[in-house]
Amino acid sequence: MVNFIRQIRQDLYRTPQSILQVLFVFLNLMIAFGLLSSNHPDLWQAFLPILLIGLSCGIVSLSLDQLFREDWEDGSIEWLMSEGKSIEIYILARIITHWLRLGIPLVLFVGLISGFASYLLLFGVATATLTLMLLGAVGSALCLNTSANNAILLPLLTLPLGIPIMIVSMGSLINTSVSGGAFPYFLLQGGLLLIACALSLVACPFALRLSLR
């Protein structure tokens, strides 16, 4: 537990430049979409929540390469394994920190853009981004030692995982607006999150070891 908290604390103070770049892309895309649909406010209203979730997931996919990259390049992962320290704790700490540094700003951005009108939208973005980070971490770990272009390979690996997450998140929004019953979707999103967490903590250490071979 001490190691876990220490890892989160030291990761939180990393240079946020790369994260800011990703958030800047998000803002630019939203402005572009806003300008394009300025003559159709109804279209903007109807598609905004879905667009926000879709863009958030896309932004998370773009950022996944940074998840372990720095630690990989400076030799920290190798050192961690040589020390026999728990790699699962390290992975969980890295994902949580990544989410705190990217997921929380995304939720706040989405809240600002939508005027904090729907708590369900914020919950959807929060769980969808965290779930995608947990699943995408496996792909990120696998791509560390590949000579292929990670900017293409990693989103290709994570896209099939991201689509069900986006469908469930968007489904909860559409269903609420139609029937008002969002509880089953809350449960489904929570369930997906738990499955992703378990899967990630089993598969990610294997993927990191595979990359280190």
Add this chain to the structure above:
Amino acid sequence: MTSHPILIVSNLTYTYAGRLLFRDLCFEVCPGDAIVLVGPNGSGKTTLLRCMAGIPESRPAIIKNKGLKQSYVGHLNALKLHQTVRQNLLNQTGATSERLMKILLEKRLSSLLDREVRTLSVGQRRQVALARLPLSETKLWLVDEPTTHLDKTAAAHFWEMMEKHLKTGGAAVLTSHAPVPLSKTKVITLNG
């Protein structure tokens, strides 16, 4: 008095990308031993060291004493550039501030203590990474080309520190392309 080995390598075979690096390699590491792995580039020195360090996983051909703790310094220094030397070393070794100060004074690195690693030269970064070895108070040191990037004085300090470690019952396995100025070494030559 005979000393018992703290690590035994028995019949270790390693193939990388279809190329046999070493076959049925056997040796023992006893307290006080300094084992130097030599050989041309690509002969498997680093690979053998990584196998001994348990990277990426421990191997049945490498048997370690129960509870044996080791410190590994590879080619990469494993230092966080945005952190100070103090933060890096305390986080990685769990040493007390007093012990950290003592070791850094011995290594003449105390002036770097509160500097961010990004502001250090390559040689200074290597010295900080090597300072992990005495700080972690482990019996077995595994070091990959320790004196790369070090100036003559820093390299001499490192060998002094290594000699002291061996005299106090520690052991070390290291790779080196340069001559190793230790009083007693065992050399293992790898030919790839």
